[in-house]
Amino acid sequence: MVCALEGSMWVGNLEKAARKAAAWLVNKTPIRSLRDWGIAFSLWPVHFTTACCGAEFGASAAPKFDTERFGFLPFIASRQCNVLFIEGTLSKKMAEAAIWVYEQMPDPKFVVAMGACGIDGGIFWNSYNIVRPKDILPVHVYIPGCPPRPEAVAQAIIMLQRKIRKGELVTYEV
Amino acid sequence: MSLEERELEVLIGPQHPASGHMRLVAKIDGDIVVELRPNIGYVHRSVEKLAEVKKYLQIIPLVERPSLADTTANNLAYVMAVEKLLGIEPPPRAQYLRTLLAEINRIHSHFYGMGIHGVMIGSSTAYMWCFGDREPLIELAQELTGARLTYSYIVPGGVRRDLPQGFEDKVERVMRYLENRMPDYFDIYFNNPVTRARLEGVGVLTKEDAIKLGVTGPNLRASGVPYDVRKAEPYAAYPELDFDVITEEAGDAFARVMVRVREIQESIKIIRQVLKNIPDGPILDEKYMKMIPPNLRKQVEETGHIKFPGVFANLRVPAGEAVARVEGGRGEVVFHIISDGKMSPYRMRMVTPSFRNVILFEHLTKGARVADIPAIYGSLDYFPPEADR
Numbered sequence: 001m002v003c004a005l006e007g008s009m010w011v012g013n014l015e016k017a018a019r020k021a022a023a024w025l026v027n028k029t030p031i032r033s034l035r036d037w038g039i040a041f042s043l044w045p046v047h048f049t050t051a052c053c054g055a056e057f058g059a060s061a062a063p064k065f066d067t068e069r070f071g072f073l074p075f076i077a078s079r080q081c082n083v084l085f086i087e088g089t090l091s092k093k094m095a096e097a098a099i100w101v102y103e104q105m106p107d108p109k110f111v112v113a114m115g116a117c118g119i120d121g122g123i124f125w126n127s128y129n130i131v132r133p134k135d136i137l138p139v140h141v142y143i144p145g146c147p148p149r150p151e152a153v154a155q156a157i158i159m160l161q162r163k164i165r166k167g168e169l170v171t172y173e174v
Numbered sequence: 175m176s177l178e179e180r181e182l183e184v185l186i187g188p189q190h191p192a193s194g195h196m197r198l199v200a201k202i203d204g205d206i207v208v209e210l211r212p213n214i215g216y217v218h219r220s221v222e223k224l225a226e227v228k229k230y231l232q233i234i235p236l237v238e239r240p241s242l243a244d245t246t247a248n249n250l251a252y253v254m255a256v257e258k259l260l261g262i263e264p265p266p267r268a269q270y271l272r273t274l275l276a277e278i279n280r281i282h283s284h285f286y287g288m289g290i291h292g293v294m295i296g297s298s299t300a301y302m303w304c305f306g307d308r309e310p311l312i313e314l315a316q317e318l319t320g321a322r323l324t325y326s327y328i329v330p331g332g333v334r335r336d337l338p339q340g341f342e343d344k345v346e347r348v349m350r351y352l353e354n355r356m357p358d359y360f361d362i363y364f365n366n367p368v369t370r371a372r373l374e375g376v377g378v379l380t381k382e383d384a385i386k387l388g389v390t391g392p393n394l395r396a397s398g399v400p401y402d403v404r405k406a407e408p409y410a411a412y413p414e415l416d417f418d419v420i421t422e423e424a425g426d427a428f429a430r431v432m433v434r435v436r437e438i439q440e441s442i443k444i445i446r447q448v449l450k451n452i453p454d455g456p457i458l459d460e461k462y463m464k465m466i467p468p469n470l471r472k473q474v475e476e477t478g479h480i481k482f483p484g485v486f487a488n489l490r491v492p493a494g495e496a497v498a499r500v501e502g503g504r505g506e507v508v509f510h511i512i513s514d515g516k517m518s519p520y521r522m523r524m525v526t527p528s529f530r531n532v533i534l535f536e537h538l539t540k541g542a543r544v545a546d547i548p549a550i551y552g553s554l555d556y557f558p559p560e561a562d563r
């Protein structure tokens with residue numbers, strides 16, 4: 001593409017150059033910290049219950065523990081969410097659905113695996129019908145416990161926020 | 175799709191706004207549900223099969239996991255079946271403590287169900303209130319057993335811990351709080367015109383159908399059938415306690431919620447009686463108490479926390495068959511154990527109330543409106559991991 005600007009002539013792809021400039025700018029310190037700060041406080045987990053840990057996940061969104069104060073608002077539609085919370089065991093049938101949900105979510109997206117089952121199968125480690133989340137999804141934070149207490153869920157959210165604000169998880173590439 | 179084809183097939187879930195883990199396959203004609211088939215099995219984790227390779231004591235936490243909101247019922251039913259095989263009868267104090275925990279658990283399990291139902295019909299207040307008021311009860315159970323939800327409190331021959339000091343006063347305070355709190359629920363939620371409009375006359379289950387379909391628990395009692403395992407086949411300390419079986423006549427979604435609310439009040443009554451009448455004495459069967467080494471036994475008597483005798487690790491149960499049933503928060507829980515005298519059962523069968531109630535999805539939604547699906551779904555207090563096991 002060729003552009004003429006007040007007599008001088010620029011040669012190159014303007015759109016590509018603009019995108020490159022934007023990515024450069026967004027990855028530069030002041031804007032980057034602002035961006036990561038914004039992402040860290042708008043973590044919306046998709047409403048996707050996979051097993052019994054959901055009972056404690058529900059309790060952590062309720063008045064006593066109130067994870068909403070971290071900007072953590074369980075939401076219905078996967079296309080408007082950026083956190084996938086694997087609440088416990090993933091059965092083979094559910095794993096398929098988990099991948100679909102993950103693929104529908106917009107970038108940047110994060111995965112948290114909750115419970116001993118989310119780590120390595122937990123009490124069901126030798127069951128014929130389970131899948132370990134780390135085999136099918138990129139998991140960022142694990143929460144140990146069976147079931148983890150709501151405080152542990154809050155701790156995991158804080159850990160995820162810290163990771164994001166350190167700039168480890170989100171990068172924009174051209 | 176041609177114009178003649180009026181019916182549309184809609185797949186709802188497994189990721190959907192309700193409490194998840196199942197798919198509903200709905201055939202709809204305009205706003206009317208022609209057929210709704212639940213597609214279950216998303217949380218099947220082969221509990222029954224795993225029980226065949228675990229030792230008897232290791233199975234206790236395993237059977238609790240399927241119904242995390244109502245663990246005591248499964249724990250109690252399983253242990254009762256094992257005790258039948260072992261031929262032991264727990265001491266009276268242990269029976270009362272079991273009843274106490276079962277009733278605390280029933281109350282917070284009902285709150286859980288009502289909270290989820292609230293959020294399904296769009297009332298976040300109900301969710302927040304129910305889950306908030308569930309916490310004091312969980313705190314009580316935590317003080318008694320040491321865990322929030324997975325108590326594993328009941329072991330063959332008795333219970334794991336004695337009453338902590340000053341527990342009665344704390345229970346009384348929570349019970350008084352709940353009693354004062356209940357009217358608020360009626361003001362804000364149950365008598366709310368929106369709630370009434372969405373629940374009354376929706377998903378009506380007649381008495382005949384309820385019996386024919388083999389429905390159980392509060393869903394059965396909401397249709398006017400006074401059947402409760404606590405009365406029909408009394409266990410633990412229930413024969414000595416005075417309580418009523420709650421029934422409602424209407425059989426609709428609202429009646430199912432009302433049964434739960436009134437059962438909470440009934441459970442408060444039971445808990446008070448338990449704490450008043452609880453006898454003194456040991457909390458573990460003598461046979462097992464003797465097996466605890468003498469120096470540890472002194473510690474057990476001082477702290478009230480059982481140190482497990484070594485025999486529990488390799489507990490062998492005589493060959494035979496036993497069935498035990500218990501009324502849990504959601505309905506009747508049945509355990510059938512076949513033992514061949516080894517360290518693990520030959521076969522363990524668990525029948526859970528949610529699985530027996532899942533048939534209602536198809537039955538109640540026929541001809542209902544699409545917007546009524548969540549109202550009916552929530553009112554059944556269906557917990558998928560329990561149904562799928």
Ligand code: SF4
Pocket residue numbers: 051052053087088089114115116117118122123145146147148239242
């Ligand atoms: S970690 Fe425990 S509570 Fe969580 S899903 Fe697994 S078995 Fe259930």
